[in-house]
Amino acid sequence: MVKFNKLATKTTATFEGGKAYKRDAKADLFLLAVTNMVGEDTFYESADSRDQRYRELVHTVAVADPEWMLRFVAWLRLGANMRSAAIVAACEAVRARLDAGAPGHGRQLIDAACQRADEPGEVLAYWTGRYGRALPKPVKRGVADAVARLYTEYSFAKYDSDAKGFRFGDVIDLVHPAAAADKPGQGELFRHALDRRHNRDNPVPEALPMLTARARLLALPVDQRRPALLAGVAEGAEGAEGAEGGPGRLAEAGMTWEALAGWLQGPMDKAAWEAVIPSMGLMALARNLRNFDEAGVSDGAAWKVCARFLDADQVARSRMLPYRWLSAYKAAPSLRWGHALEGALGHAIAGIPELPGRTLVLVDTSGSMTGRVSARSTVTHLDIGALIGVALADRAAGSGRAGDVDLVGFADGVFTHELAKGGSVLRGVEAFARRSGEVGHGTRMVDAVANSYDEHDRVVIVSDMQTFPYYYNRDKGADAFIPDTVPVFGINTTGYGPSALPPGKANRFEIGGFSDKVFTMFGLLAAGDGPAWPF
Known part of the structure; x- marks a missing residue:
């Protein structure tokens, strides 16, 4: 999203043989980055050739203008909301500058690419997959900065999973982050993440109330979980003040809909969805409209979802790309979501x-x-x-x-x-x-x-x-x-x-x-x- 009129024009040809022009490296990188779903084929380019072109452009620009590259990576992740492209750009920029013997900017590049708590692990997975287990200092320090900024009880509950190649405990083991002074209990969270990763049978620290409430829910026998959800009272959860009914208990324990489905070990029926809908984010709501209809979610619950879609502030905070609303519209089987999706797109x-x-x-x-x-x-x-x-x-x-x-x-x-x-x-x-x-x-x-x-x-x-x-x-x-x-x-x-x-x-x-x-x-x-x- 920039005016591309920087250099004298050089002609070339399109993939279909029409008259075309070459851009400068920054313009080419910018346009590719904002349209690049990393690792995926397109009509005219294979994933491998497209990703290689992207890496080469990053290397060129990162060495020539590191200040521009840092601003670009930060904008790409936060402004354009391109997650994978930002992570690849940050890692490859660091690699290029290390190879060129040009210190500086690496730590900030890595930190800027991480804006969600699962992304420090994504950075490590990408780096080790391409360049091996030896982590240079800029990568370690940048990931450690991101961990201190992003790791919370809720993010741990949401993203830490044995399905990930790098769990929270793995990341902490590798980069040794210092707990943030403005996040009480983060040091306890780090220790708990390590305990969980290494299968240590230590209780959840009292300094982590959300994870404590979650542990109580997980300890409930499977045959009691659905009745407990419907009744809104889980055995041993008497200290959960302020929670009313199933929705309150789930929010208090940081239970996402994915976690709830696993916890119930049974179908996500009408009651289950209506219990978790209040704590779901806009992206999760938009992606599950078909599931809501198939489960028979009530109109009352649906209207609450629609009200959130029609809230301009919530739509802005969600940072959902406009085409996501079109995708939700195409997937929704019933008409009751149409007006709200139209409003959200607007x-x-x-x-x-x-x-x-x-x-x-x-x-x-x-x-x-x-x-x-x-x-x-x-x-x-x-x-x-x-x-x-x-x-x-x-x-x-x-x-x-x-x-x-x-x-x-x-x-x-x-x-x-x-x-x-x-x-x-x-x-x-x-x-x-x-x-x-x-x-x-x-x-x-x-x-x-x-x-x-x-x-x-x-x-x-x-x-x-x-x-x-x-x-x-x-x-x-x-x-x-x-x-x-x-x-x-x-x-x-x-x-x-x-x-x-x-x-x-x-x-x-x-x-x-x-x-x-x-x-x-x-x-x-x-x-x-x-x-x-x-x-």
């Missing part, structure tokens, strides 16, 4: 700017866009394109300037897509995505621009940018039919190396990613702000 994309004048939005519907953004997701790159296009068009209609955005799909040909007046963005995305294949499966971006541009004030192209050559003249680029005075924004959903837009040319911008920051950065550039990274 909060997630609230940064869409109002654009004066006329805007042409071209969304790529070619075959390469039908690939999923992740192996674990049902959302495709086409869905992302449809979401961006429909959201921009809906924003214009909602501001009373309906018709100011012309939404066009393209592949071998083009089609114009009209939104239902006052309609749902989510349904609009579905309707647009269903038109995939209507005008073929190729990527004739230059032809689409030539056939659709009509003195618009700006052009937005959402695509993986791997255009075919122009049918009539292969030397013409994607912006050939647009005056130099008209801004062109390429929103790249995949981050391949070749760029369809010239990075050194005025009024030509390339941004990318799946987060709401796409809209934020688009707004900044549309307003005419100067070149700037978003960190």
Whole structure:
């Protein structure tokens, strides 16, 4: 999400043979990072080649500009919410600087990449998997800093598991963190994590009330657990003040829904879900809508979930990528969640700017866009394109300037897509995505621009940018039919190396990613702000 106009333009070709351009290393790294699901194949690149390209870019930039790299890793994890990409970037940046004999920044890089309590273990798993068990000081100290900042009773209850290669106790053993002065009981937590990892039969320290309450629940015989949950009283839990009924007991013991399912050793029925729903996070709620419906969760419980989805502050704190709400909508079997998911998506994309004048939005519907953004997701790159296009068009209609955005799909040909007046963005995305294949499966971006541009004030192209050559003249680029005075924004959903837009040319911008920051950065550039990274 940055203006990519740093260096003189060098031409190359897209994967489909169309005219393309090379970016500088920072621009290439940035665009790849915000679209990179580490370890996964894409339409034109294998996981191995894509990950190798990412590592090489990190190495180049980390040695050349470590201050930029540190800001980038911190933003990538917190601003763009890209977990794996941030961890890989931090580790590879440290490796590159160590190999170059350039001290400094390593500890901070590792710490910046860790923002959730399972991530120190992820860092160690990645490092040891690539570079062996010998941990250099920057990695040890950075992980130790993250541990002191992130390890709490709740995070231990949530993330420590024998299914992990590096449990909390393993991490503590390897990096020897000092307990944080502002976290009472953290030293006891460290000792308890070591006891648990090494199977020492020591009781939970009294300084850890959540884990003490959890131990009482776990000690309850299996045949008594479901009745205890329904009654809200677990044997031996008399000291649990302030807890009312099953939901209170579960929250007090830091029981996630996954832990509850294992504790019950039976089905997650209506009562079980309704007991744990109050303590679930927004991501967990959004991912379990189908389970709620299949278990017959009551409308009363469902309305409480919906109220949380409609809370703008909670949506912002969840930092869920906009496409996660689309994914939840696609997975939900009943209609009772629709309005709330529409509201949550609206909060997630609230940064869409109002654009004066006329805007042409071209969304790529070619075959390469039908690939999923992740192996674990049902959302495709086409869905992302449809979401961006429909959201921009809906924003214009909602501001009373309906018709100011012309939404066009393209592949071998083009089609114009009209939104239902006052309609749902989510349904609009579905309707647009269903038109995939209507005008073929190729990527004739230059032809689409030539056939659709009509003195618009700006052009937005959402695509993986791997255009075919122009049918009539292969030397013409994607912006050939647009005056130099008209801004062109390429929103790249995949981050391949070749760029369809010239990075050194005025009024030509390339941004990318799946987060709401796409809209934020688009707004900044549309307003005419100067070149700037978003960190």
